[in-house]
Amino acid sequence: MVGQRFLQSLFQRKLTENFEVITFCEESRPAYDRVHLSEYFNGKSAEDLSLVEENFFESAGIKTHIGDKVVAIDRETKVVLSLSGERVQYDKLVMATGSYPFVPPMPGHEREGCFVYRTIEDLQALTQAAEHARIGAVVGGGLLGLEAANALKQLGLKTHIVEFSPRLMAMQIDELGGSLLQQKIEELGVTVHTSKNTSEIVDGDVCQHKMVFADGDCLETDIVLFSAGIRPQDQLARDCGLEIGQRGGIVINNQCLTSDNSIYAIGECALWNNQIFGLVAPGYQMAEVVAASLEGDSAEFEGADMSTKLKLMGVDVASIGDAHGKTEGAKSYSIIDEPNGVYKKLVVSEDGSQLLGSVLIGDASDYGTLLQYKLNAIALPEYPDDLILPQRSGASFALGIDALPDSAQICSCNNVSKAQLLAAVDDGANTLADLKSCTTAGTSCGGCSALVGQILNSELEKRGVTVSNDICEHFPFTRQDLYMLVRSEKILSFDELVSRHGSGRGCEICKPAVASILASCWNEHVLKKAHAPLQDTNDRFLANMQKDGTYSIVPRIAGGEITPDKLITLGKVAKRYELYTKITGGQRVDLFGARVDQLPLIWEELIAAGFESGHAYAKSLRTVKSCVGNSWCRFGMQDSVSMAITLENRYKGLRAPHKIKMAVSGCTRECAEAQSKDVGVIATERGWNLYVCGNGGMKPRHADLFASDLDDAALLKTIDRLLMFYVRTADRLQRTSTWMSNMEGGVEYLQDVIINDRLGLAAELEQEMNDVIDSYQCEWKTTVEDPVRLQSFSHFINSDEKDSNVVFVRERDQIRPAKQEERELVVES
Amino acid sequence: MAVLSKKLDMKVVKNCKEQSDWTSVCQLDQLMENYGQCVQLNQEQVAIFRVSGIEKICAIDNFDPFSGANVLSRGIVGDIKGVPVVASPVYKQHFDLLTGQCLEDETVKLATYPVRVLDGVVQLSTK
Ligand code: SRM
Ligand SMILES: Cc1cc2nc3c(=O)[nH]c(=O)nc-3n(C[C@H](O)[C@H](O)[C@H](O)COP(=O)(O)OP(=O)(O)OC[C@H]3O[C@@H](n4cnc5c(N)ncnc54)[C@H](O)[C@@H]3O)c2cc1C
Ligand code: SF4
Ligand code: FES
Numbered sequence: 001m002v003g004q005r006f007l008q009s010l011f012q013r014k015l016t017e018n019f020e021v022i023t024f025c026e027e028s029r030p031a032y033d034r035v036h037l038s039e040y041f042n043g044k045s046a047e048d049l050s051l052v053e054e055n056f057f058e059s060a061g062i063k064t065h066i067g068d069k070v071v072a073i074d075r076e077t078k079v080v081l082s083l084s085g086e087r088v089q090y091d092k093l094v095m096a097t098g099s100y101p102f103v104p105p106m107p108g109h110e111r112e113g114c115f116v117y118r119t120i121e122d123l124q125a126l127t128q129a130a131e132h133a134r135i136g137a138v139v140g141g142g143l144l145g146l147e148a149a150n151a152l153k154q155l156g157l158k159t160h161i162v163e164f165s166p167r168l169m170a171m172q173i174d175e176l177g178g179s180l181l182q183q184k185i186e187e188l189g190v191t192v193h194t195s196k197n198t199s200e201i202v203d204g205d206v207c208q209h210k211m212v213f214a215d216g217d218c219l220e221t222d223i224v225l226f227s228a229g230i231r232p233q234d235q236l237a238r239d240c241g242l243e244i245g246q247r248g249g250i251v252i253n254n255q256c257l258t259s260d261n262s263i264y265a266i267g268e269c270a271l272w273n274n275q276i277f278g279l280v281a282p283g284y285q286m287a288e289v290v291a292a293s294l295e296g297d298s299a300e301f302e303g304a305d306m307s308t309k310l311k312l313m314g315v316d317v318a319s320i321g322d323a324h325g326k327t328e329g330a331k332s333y334s335i336i337d338e339p340n341g342v343y344k345k346l347v348v349s350e351d352g353s354q355l356l357g358s359v360l361i362g363d364a365s366d367y368g369t370l371l372q373y374k375l376n377a378i379a380l381p382e383y384p385d386d387l388i389l390p391q392r393s394g395a396s397f398a399l400g401i402d403a404l405p406d407s408a409q410i411c412s413c414n415n416v417s418k419a420q421l422l423a424a425v426d427d428g429a430n431t432l433a434d435l436k437s438c439t440t441a442g443t444s445c446g447g448c449s450a451l452v453g454q455i456l457n458s459e460l461e462k463r464g465v466t467v468s469n470d471i472c473e474h475f476p477f478t479r480q481d482l483y484m485l486v487r488s489e490k491i492l493s494f495d496e497l498v499s500r501h502g503s504g505r506g507c508e509i510c511k512p513a514v515a516s517i518l519a520s521c522w523n524e525h526v527l528k529k530a531h532a533p534l535q536d537t538n539d540r541f542l543a544n545m546q547k548d549g550t551y552s553i554v555p556r557i558a559g560g561e562i563t564p565d566k567l568i569t570l571g572k573v574a575k576r577y578e579l580y581t582k583i584t585g586g587q588r589v590d591l592f593g594a595r596v597d598q599l600p601l602i603w604e605e606l607i608a609a610g611f612e613s614g615h616a617y618a619k620s621l622r623t624v625k626s627c628v629g630n631s632w633c634r635f636g637m638q639d640s641v642s643m644a645i646t647l648e649n650r651y652k653g654l655r656a657p658h659k660i661k662m663a664v665s666g667c668t669r670e671c672a673e674a675q676s677k678d679v680g681v682i683a684t685e686r687g688w689n690l691y692v693c694g695n696g697g698m699k700p701r702h703a704d705l706f707a708s709d710l711d712d713a714a715l716l717k718t719i720d721r722l723l724m725f726y727v728r729t730a731d732r733l734q735r736t737s738t739w740m741s742n743m744e745g746g747v748e749y750l751q752d753v754i755i756n757d758r759l760g761l762a763a764e765l766e767q768e769m770n771d772v773i774d775s776y777q778c779e780w781k782t783t784v785e786d787p788v789r790l791q792s793f794s795h796f797i798n799s800d801e802k803d804s805n806v807v808f809v810r811e812r813d814q815i816r817p818a819k820q821e822e823r824e825l826v827v828e829s
Numbered sequence: 830m831a832v833l834s835k836k837l838d839m840k841v842v843k844n845c846k847e848q849s850d851w852t853s854v855c856q857l858d859q860l861m862e863n864y865g866q867c868v869q870l871n872q873e874q875v876a877i878f879r880v881s882g883i884e885k886i887c888a889i890d891n892f893d894p895f896s897g898a899n900v901l902s903r904g905i906v907g908d909i910k911g912v913p914v915v916a917s918p919v920y921k922q923h924f925d926l927l928t929g930q931c932l933e934d935e936t937v938k939l940a941t942y943p944v945r946v947l948d949g950v951v952q953l954s955t956k
Contacts, residue, residue, distance in 0.1 A: 473910065505863065505881060507907035508916035533864040537903045537918035545918060549898035791859070795899075796874075797866040798854040803874070805892075805899045820897075 002267030002283035003096035004031035004051050009291035011060040019294070021062045022088050024080070026069040027119060030057075035280055035413070035444055038147055040123050041154050042705040043675050043691070049120070073240040075260055092262055094290060095237065095250060099230040099268040099278070104139070108201030113208050114224045117148045126225070130155040133222035135207055137161070139198060141168040143308060145227035146315075149190050152225065154708055156686060159190045160219060162211065164228075166195045172308065172319035176336065177359045180343045184315045184362065193219070232269045232276055245271040254300040255293055256286050264290045277304055280444070281412045288415070305375060305412060309367050316364035316748075321374050322347050322357035330356055333385040337362075344388040346370075353379055358388075365745075368451040376408045401451075401458045410451055413444030418455060425459045432456055433741040450744050471732060472509040475502040479657065479732045483517050492522060493530040512536045513732045516619055519655035520727045521768075523775040525782055526618075526655075527789050538617035541793070542779055543599055548806050548817040551599060552592040553579070554616035555606050556652065559626040559644030559664075560587030569609035577602055580814045586623035586661070588614060593815050595802055597794045603780045612652070612778040619733075620655045621662070624648040625673065629666030629683070636666035638683035643712070644672075647681070650716065653776045654723065654769075657730040657739075661696075675703045678736040679719055684708070688715045692722060692750070695737035704740070704747045707755060717766065721754045724765040851945065851952040860886070860951065865902035865915060867891050870953055875942050876902035877951070878926055880913050886951060887926035888942035893917045901939075 007023065010016050025031070032049040040049065057064050065086060072081040073093065080088050101116035103109050113133075115126050130136070136152035138145050141163030152159040161168070167178025168185065182192045197214040204210040207220040232249040243251040243259035249271025256264045256272075266286035268278060277283060282304030292299035310317040325332050329350030336343050342362035349356055355373040360366060366388065373380065373387075381387065404410075406419040416439050429435040432453050436442045442449040469478040475498075477485070482497070491497045494514050498506055506514075515534035519526060526532070526539050538544050543551035555570070570589050574581045577598055579591040594602055615621065626644030630636025644664040651660070663674040664681040674680030680691035686709040694703025707718055730739040743749060752758040783789050795803045807823050808815040854868045860879040868875045874891035891899045896919035904915040909932060914923040923932040929939035943954045 474907075504911070505906065505908040505913065507909060507914075508905040508921060511905050511907060529861065533861060533906060536905065537900070540903060545900070545903075547896065547898065547919075549900045792864075795867055796869040797859065797877075799869040801869055803899050805897075 001031055001034055001051060001280055002287050005284050006094060006096060006266060006287035006291060007062060009288055013291055013295050015294055016060045016062060023062060024065045024068055024070045024082055028067045030066055038151050040120065041151050043702060046120050070236060073236060075240055078262065095263065095265040095269060096267045097233040097269045099232050101226060102229045102231045103226045104228055106198055106200055111201055111209060113222065116226050127155065129223055130157060133157055135221045136223040136225060137211060137219060137221040138225045138227055140227035142171060143169060143310060146310060148225050148227045153190060161190060161192045162196050162198060163194045164197055172323055173359045174324060177343050177361045180341060180361050181317055184341060230278055234269055245274065249276050256290050256301055266290055272301060273303060279306060284415060307371055309364055316362055318360040318364040318367040320358040320371055323359045327356050335388055346384055346388055348380060348384050352384060355380055368448060372404055372408060376405060378403060401454050411441035411448040414440040416441035421452065421455050422459060425456060430460060431742060433738065449746060453744050471513060472507055474498060474504045474506050474510050479513055480729055482514060483728055486517050486521050494534050516655045523772050525779060527783060541596055541599060542613060542617055542783065544617050546592060549803060550806055551594050552590050553594055553602060554588060554590050554614040555611035556614040557588040558648035559624055559641050561641055561645060566609060573602055573605050578815060580816060587625050588623060593808065595795065600784050600790055600793050604784050607781050607784065613780040615653065618655060619658050620653060621651040621660045623661060625663035627665050627671035633666055635669060637685055638666060640664040640666035640683055643681060650773060654772050656727050658733050658735045676700065677703065687711050690715060690718055693736040693740035695735055701737040706751060718754060720769040721762055721765045724769045725754060851954050853950045853952050855951050857946050857949050857951055863906040865904060867902035868953060870955060874899050875953060878906055878915065880906060880926060883913060886944040888944045888953060889924060889926065889929045890939040893919055894937055895920050895922055
C-alpha cells in the first residue's frame with residue numbers, strides 16, 4: 001500500500017519524468033487495499049480492492065514486475081536481484097516490504113487448517129476451508145484479531161477468540177474498557193477466552209484440532225487463525241547488512257533513509273525512533289517524505305498518531321493517543337454507563353489544558369472531535385469531562401469546526417487537511433459524496449466522515465450558498481420536513497398542505513413530491529380527484545410516456561415467474577393492439593406504443609387474465625429479480641423464487657422518494673445480481689444475507705452487507721423498517737445508494753437504527769409499513785372500474801380522433817416511432 | 830363497459846357547434862382544476878386549463894416544441910414566482926399559461942386561444 005502511494009506521489013510530482021522507475025512486487029497482483037480487506041467477505045472483489053487506477057503504470061511510465069520477489073541487494077554495485085533472475089541497477093532504492101503476520105512457534109502451528117489474515121490469498125484459502133468447518137478460533141484479541149473473528153462469524157462459523165493477556169485490545173485500551181468490550185463482543189455471539197496461553201495444537205476428538213492451553217484447558221476447533229501481531233519484513237535488509245532494530249525493523253532517520261544513504265525504507269518494514277507503525281497513515285506520510293526529498297524538498301517524518309477506531313459491525317471502539325495515561329503527570333476522567341454499555345475515558349495533561357488520549361467504548365461518536373483536540377493541540381474547555389458527559393442540559397461541547405486551523409488534518413488516512421476540503425468546496429463540491437470523491441477524505445477507515453460533513457455544511461452556510469434545502473419556492477421546508485408534517489398533522493391533500501404550510505399553486509417539483517408523500521403515508525389511489533393533478537404524466541396515466549407521446553405498459557410479473565397462459569395473454573394483447581414487445585432488464589415484458597385511449601381497454605384484458613399493475617411508471621417498488629433457486633438449481637440453498645415473489649407482493653405499490661429495486665439469489669453465485677439492488681437478498685445455508693443500498697444505473701454502487709443468516713420473518717421485518725426509514729428520511733428523487741453515501745455514520749449508523757433500534761423507531765416503522773401493505777390496491781383495477789376516472793383517458797376531450805402526430809414504421813416485424821425524416825416521407829406520400 | 834358510456838357523453842358535446850366561429854368543446858364541470866385537457870379545434874390541438882384563482886380558462890398549443898410531441902395538456906400546472914405555468918411532461922420547460930411564453934427560452938412562445946364559458950359550456954375560437 002505504502003509503496004503504491006509512493007509511486008503515485010512520484011507521478012503527481014512529475015518525478016517519473018526524471019527517474020526511470022522500476023518496481024517489484026512479490027504478490028501476484030498490484031497493490032490493493034488491505035485496510036478494507038475484510039470487505040472481501042461482503043462481496044468486494046480483488047478488483048474492487050485495487051489501489052491502482054487503470055493504466056496507471058503505463059501512463060506514469062513505470063516498469064512493473066508483479067509476482068516477482070527481490071531476493072538480494074548488492075549495495076556495493078547497487079544492483080537488486082529478483083527471484084526470476086532479473087538484475088536491476090539502482091541509484092536510489094526504496095524498500096516498502098511491509099510486514100508479515102507473527103505466528104507463535106507453538107508445536108502444531110503448521111498444521112493444515114491454520115491460517116493468517118493478511119493477503120487476498122489468505123482470505124481465499126480461509127473461505128475455502130470454512131465451507132467444511134463449523135468452529136473457528138482466532139489467536140490474538142487485538143484490533144486485527146477482532147476483525148478476523150468477525151470474518152469467521154460472517155463465514156458462518158461458531159467463533160472463539162483466544163487472547164494471551166487478561167483483556168482484549170490490550171495495546172489500546174485499559175482494563176475497564178477491555179471488560180466492557182469483551183461483553184459487547186460476546187453479545188455478538190463470539191466466545192472470548194482471555195489469559196489463555198496456547199501451548200500446543202494437536203488432533204481434535206470432534207474437530208480437526210484441539211488447542212491445549214498452559215492452564216490445562218483445551219478448545220476444539222476446525223480452523224485456527226493466527227492474528228498475534230505483525231513482524232517487519234526485514235529479511236532482505238538484514239541480508240545486505242543494513243542496520244536493523246533489536247526487535248526487528250529497518251532503522252530509518254527523519255528522511256526515512258536507512259543506514260545506507262542510497263536506500264530508503266517506508267511503511268511497516270521501517271523502524272523510526274524505535275517504533276514500528278502498524279497503520280497505513282504513518283506509512284503514507286513516509287511515502288510523501290521520500291517523494292518530497294527526491295524532488296529536492298527537505299521534508300521530515302516526525303512520528304505519527306496511532307489513534308484508531310474499530311470498523312466492526314455493531315461495536316463502537318476507539319482509542320486515541322496516550323490511552324493508558326503513561327505521560328508524566330497525566331490525569332484522567334472516566335465515565336461508565338452500564339445500562340447502555342458505554343465507557344469513555346479522557347487522559348489530559350497535568351495542567352488540564354491539553355488532551356493526551358482517550359478511550360471510547362460503546363459510543364464512539366465523539367471520536368472525530370476528540371481526535372481534533374489531540375492532533376491540533378486545541379485548548380480543552382474549563383471542565384474537560386464535559387466532553388464525555390451526557391449533555392442533559394442541551395448544551396453542546398462539540399468542537400466548533402471554526403476552531404480548527406486550516407492546516408488541521410481532518411482525514412489522517414489520506415492526509416487531507418481542512419484547507420484542502422475548503423478548496424474543494426470552492427471548486428463546487430457541495431454534497432458529502434462529491435467532497436469525499438474529489439478529496440478522498442473519508443474513503444478509507446471512514447472515521448472522519450462526520451467531521452467532513454460538518455465542515456461541508458458550515459462552509460456552505462458561510463458562503464451564503466444558503467444551502468436552501470427547501471424543496472422549491474412554494475414550501476420553506478425539505479422533503480423530510482414535509483413528510484413529518486403530513487404524518488403528524490394527518491394532512492390528506494396537497495391543497496391542505498399548501499394552505500397550512502406553503503404558498504402559491506405549487507409546481508412540478510413539489511406536487512409529485514407531495515403526491516408521493518401522501519401515498520407513502522395514506523396510500524390512497526393516486527388518481528383520486530384531489531391527487532390526480534399532482535401526478536407526473538406517467539402516474540397520471542399509470543403508464544410510461546414515450547418520446548412520441550404514446551405509452552408503454554408493464555404488467556407485474558412477480559419474481560420473473562410467469563405461466564404459459566399468462567405469456568399467451570401478453571402475446572394476444574400485444575398482437576391485438578399492435579404493440580411493440582420487449583423483454584425488459586427487470587425480468588418482465590414491456591408493451592410499447594399504446595395510445596392513452598387504448599390503455600384502459602388493454603388493462604381490462606390484462607386484469608381479466610390475472611395481471612396487476614407493475615408500477616413501472618411510479619417511484620415505488622419496481623421488480624424483485626430472482627434466480628431459479630433450490631427448486632431446480634443444483635447449487636440453490638433456499639427457494640429464491642418464492643422469497644422474491646413474497647417480497648414483490650409485500651412491497652408492491654409502496655410509493656417512495658425514488659424507485660426501489662430488489663433481487664433474491666439462491667446462493668452466493670448471485671445469478672440475480674442482488675448486490676446491485678436497493679435491497680439484495682442472498683441465500684445462505686442458514687437463511688438469508690441482506691444487502692442494502694446497491695445501485696446499477698448511472699453510478700453503480702455495490703450494496704453493503706447489512707445482516708446475515710436471517711430467517712424469513714427477521715428478513716421481512718428488517719426490510720420493513722429499512723424501507724420506511726428510507727421513505728421518511730431520504731431526499732426527493734434520491735435512490736437508496738445516494739441516501740447511504742450522504743448518511744453521516746454510514747452503514748453502521750443505519751444498522752444501529754434499524755437492527756439495534758437506536759432511535760426507538762422500529763415499532764412505528766413496522767406499523768407504518770403494515771398500513772401500506774394492508775391498503776394495497778391494484779391501481780389499474782380500481783381505474784377500469786371507475787367511469788369518472790376513465791374519462792381522462794382520451795387524447796381529446798371533444799373528439800374520439802387519434803393524435804395524428806403519432807406515426808409508426810415497421811422494423812424487425814414490429815412497430816417503432818418514425819424518425820423525423822421517415823415521418824416527412826410518410827406525410828408526403 | 831365503462832369506456833363506452835364515456836364516449837356517448839362526448840358525442841353530445843361534440844355536436845353542439847354554433848353558427849359563429851366559437852366552437853363548444855366541453856362542459857365546464859368536465860374540467861378538473863389544475864388538470865389540463867386537449868381539445869381538437871379544426872386540425873389543431875389546443876391544451877386547455879382551468880386554473881385555481883384565475884377566472885378565465887387558459888388555452889395554449891398542445892404541441893411541445895422541445896420534444897416534438899402533442900403533450901402539453903398532460904403537464905403539471907403550477908406557478909413560478911407568481912406566473913401561472915404548465916411544465917412540459919417530457920423535458921420540463923415551463924410555459925406561461927396566459928401568454929404562451931416559455932420561461933426558459935425567450936425565443937419560444939406558443940399560440941394562445943380565446944376561450945369563453947356560455948351556460949356552463951366551454952367554447953374556443955380560432956380567432
Ligand atoms: C424498460 C426498461 C429498459 C428495457 O427495455 O429493459 C427501462 C426503461 C426506462 N428506464 Fe430504466 N429501464 C429498465 C431497467 C433498468 C435497469 C435494470 C434493472 O432494473 O435491473 C436499471 C439499472 C438498475 C438500477 O436502477 O439500479 C435502470 C436504470 C435507470 C435509471 C438510472 C437510475 C439510477 O439510479 O442511476 C433511470 C433514470 C432515473 O430513474 O432517473 C431509468 C429510467 C428509465 C425510463 C423511465 C426513462 C424515462 O424517463 O423514460 C425508461 C422508461 C421505461 C418505459 O417503460 O417506458 N432507468 N433501468 C427496463 C424496465 C425494467 C422493468 O421491468 O421495470
Ligand atoms: C485485515 C487488515 C485490516 C487492517 N486495518 C487497518 C485499519 O483499519 N487502519 C490502518 O491504518 N491499517 C490497517 N491495517 C494495516 C495496513 O494494511 C498496513 O499498515 C499497510 O498495509 C502497510 O503498508 P505497507 O506498504 O507497509 O505494507 P504492505 O501493504 O504489506 O505492502 C508490502 C508489499 O511488499 C511485498 N514484498 C515484501 N517483500 C518483498 C520483496 N522482497 N520483493 C518484492 N515485494 C515484496 C509484499 O508482498 C506486499 O505486497 C490492516 C491490515 C490488515 C491485514
Ligand atoms: S444464484 Fe445460485 S441458486 Fe441461483 S441460479 Fe445461480 S447458482 Fe443457482
Ligand atoms: S481518517 Fe480514515 S478515512 Fe479519513
